[in-house]
Amino acid sequence: MFNPLQSTTIGALEKTLAFTERRHKVLAGNLANISTPDYRSRDLDVDAFQTALAESIQSRQGRSSAVTANETLASNRSNPPSPLAMFRQFVSEHPAASADTDAMLGDPEISGLDATGSATYTMLDDHDQTSTRDDRISGPRSPMEGIVYHDESDVSMEQEVTRIAKNRHLHNVAIATMRNQFDLMRAAITERA
């Protein structure tokens, strides 16, 4: 494959970063509304995100292994295709790639979870019992999870602070891993360790 970023996990890390950034905003909103009557805490569902990410990575791996098999056949010929021809073939196979850098860096399958797909992140209030919960937002919480105070608000400062701290940790881990991969790639490009 012509795309050198395809062999790294930078695409998945990028999605993780976008997700943690989004989640940080939602959690900051919870803490901002700590004294607001009737406010119900909101969250993005981490498990649903991880599952969706894992599924897209798996489906992508299945597809790219098929592509690799084709390539092996092609490279067995005496005249391997030039990189430019391979790039043209790649662009024709992935029409989105020419315009959308997202598709170049990561997996188009995950793009439903990216920062631009705001519809994916529509938030549900726990208040709103009529809405369906079939999206990736946090589902119904158990009644004992949060104490509801006299002003009908259930924001607990301790819980929110823990969530924010965990989210920041995930964010920083993703960044550290991403830097590491860029360093490795730079080392390979410059042929220097």
Added chain:
Amino acid sequence: MISSLDISTSALVAQRTRLNAISGNIANISSLVDETGAANPYRARQVVFQTDHMSEDGTGAAGVKVAEILHDDSEPRHRYQPDHPLAITEGKWEGYVAYPNIDLTTQMVDALETTRAYEANIGVMEISKDMSRQRLTILA
């Protein structure tokens, strides 16, 4: 697109307004006349917050704003001081002076709660700053 720093700032502004109201309540704990000079004891102010739906961008992240400032309608505290120039001259409370009905303990607890909420939001801002700093290190 509203950033997490803006959300925390909205909370800082709201909590600051609440602390101002509490300071005013405590400062006016013995104010017997209103701004026109009439004998009308000070009414405690209470700040009510509201989720700022204007700042919502479909992601569920929302700031906070001051919905309204309520005036305490409870009965003033009456103290028997017949020699006081502002003593009530007729009716049931003859010889009494109307004092503001402000409970100092309640106000102090509210002030503490407000301070803690303010600090918590400052903490979130620090984390937001740290996250964006970390993001910039990808470039380096």
